[in-house]
Amino acid sequence: MKRVAVFVLVGSALALASWSVSADVVPSVEAPLFGMWNRLNANVEHEVMHFWVEGSTWAGRYDKHPEPGLGFPNPPEGTSGDFRGADATNFVCEPTFPFYPCQNVVKVVEGTTQYKPPRGSPFEVLERHIVVREANGQEVMWQYWVRPGNLICPWYRSFDEALAAKPFRPNGDCIVPVQRSRSNPQPPQPAASAATVAAQHGGIPAGSPSKSSSAARSRDERFLALLATPEGHAQLLKEGKLQLRRHYPDLAKQLHLTAEQEDQVLSVEAEQTLKDEARRARCRLDPSCNVQSLPIDLESQQKAIKELLGAEKFDEYERYQQTLYQRLEVHELRSRLDVANVLSDEKAEALIAALYEEGERYAAEAKAMGRQSLWFSSGGLRAAYDGTRDPPLDAEVLSSAQEFARRVRDRAAEVLTAEQMRKFEEIQEEQLAQVSAVLRSQADWRASGQ
Structure with missing residues (x-):
């Protein structure tokens, strides 16, 4: 199943758009950094980075x-970031890199990312993005925070790969710190010829254990040992509940839960997360077990929460989960309104419902006509297109997104005042402008033949 990823802004929130067609996306060998990379961080969040050429x-x-759907904290913490860089002019392979001696490095890009946390000041990090392609074709992008930070963490082409290698402890699968040698045994290598380092060092013997796999095994063993003690289990459960509470700040308010009920719901979700991670950790320690083949056990978690809340309240809980993306967009709208044009809680919920219903109706209509769907997951724009072209025509995607925006505006106008609508339309225009820019960037990259 091919997934072409597009990113659009919803105010300060970034949304992922993807359309599904018929085959796997395979980035160009000549541009191995290009495209989307996935990571599961130690806070149990799905991080995404998307690279393109300008x-x-x-x-x-x-x-x-x-x-x-995986029971992760939702919405995730809202930090976003923008990267600008170029091919590295030199590359020092540090002995503490998990992929040392770097014979499989195929790309090194160096630049600066400006991170924008939802609270606090933006900050910049000098980074190197190092793509390693193993003999079996698997690619891993190692993100090296040069300064500040001095750490290196792996990213994967698919989220399934990230889940299979996922950490749940502080620092996770990152190397912290990277020990920088004063007299590195390998001199700086031009980034363009980094892949030729293999000729200087030879290959790693097939089947020899890597440093990263040994470290992952040690993490799993430590996690299971901690979980096995009453004190350790209590500590892990407390940490999980704190994360969930941070990501569900209005759960009690929206579902009209007592403090005790909210705590019980968070306990059930945190406990299920621990059970799932323990199951995967045991699987990773068993050579005959494949983590990616493990089923996701949502039924037991849902059953426990349903018994806790009752059928009616559980329906509200599911509705809350289903509309998280739309809530992000309405949250952005409310943040732009001044005190004279505040959007009441009642009107906010009505708008969330309208956005969700229109999106579901649009998707159902597209499916009924045999068209492929394109969606922007923070509750923003959708599109549909004729699936006979690969990739779809940019003009068709943009026109469809504009049509959906018109439909959403009509629904929003039933709820919002004139001034509130002005701000809502402002957000939509920003979304459409970003869609246009990303489509143009993708077209330029295809035309370049990279």
Whole structure:
């Protein structure tokens, strides 16, 4: 199943758009950094980075993708980031890199990412993005925070790969700190010829254990040992509940829960997350077990929450989960309104419902006509197109997104005042402008033949 990823802004929130067609996306060998990379961080969040080319410059966007179907904290913490860089002019392979001696490095890009946390000041990090392609074709992008930070973490082409290698402890699968040698045994290598380092060092013997796999095994063993003690279990459960509470700040208010009920719901979700991670950790320690083949056990978690809340309240809970993306967009709208034009809670819920219903109706209509769907997951724009072209025509995608925006505006006008509508339309125009820019960037990259 081919997934072409597009990113659009919803105010300060980044949304992932994807359309599904018939085959896997395979980035060009000549541009191995290009496209989307996935990571599961130690806070149990799906991080996403997307890279593209603007002339001679590499550009990128960082965000976190909601995963309500996996029981992850939703919405995730809202930090986003913008990367600008270029091919590295030299590359020092540090002995503490997990992929040392770097014979499989195929791309190194260096630049700066400006991160924008939802609270606090933006900050910049000098980074190197190092793509490693193993003999079996698997690619891993190692993100090296040069300064500040001095750490290196792996990113994967698919989120399934990230889940299979996922950490749940502080620092996770990152190397912290990277020990920088004063007299590195390998001199700086031109980035363009980094892949030729293999000729200087030879290959790693097939089947020899890597440093990263040994470290992952040690993490799993430590996690299971901690979980096995009453004190350790209590500590892990407390940490999980704190994360959930941070990502569901209005859960009690929206579902009219008592403090005790809210705590019980968070306890059930946190406990299920611990059970799932323990199951995967045991699987990773068993050579005969494949983590990616493990089923996701949502039924037991849902059953426990349903018994806790009752059928009617559980329906409200599911509705809350289903509308998280739309809530992000309405939250952005409310943040732009002044005190004279405040959007009441009642009107906000009506708008959330309208946005969700229109999106579902649009998707159903597209399916009934045999058209492919394109969606923007923070509750923003959708599109539909004729699936006979691969990739679809940019003009068709943009025209369809504009049509959906018109439909959504009509629904929003039933709820909002004139001034509130002005701000809502402002957000939509920003979304459409970003869609246009990304489509243009993708077209330029295809035309370049990279």
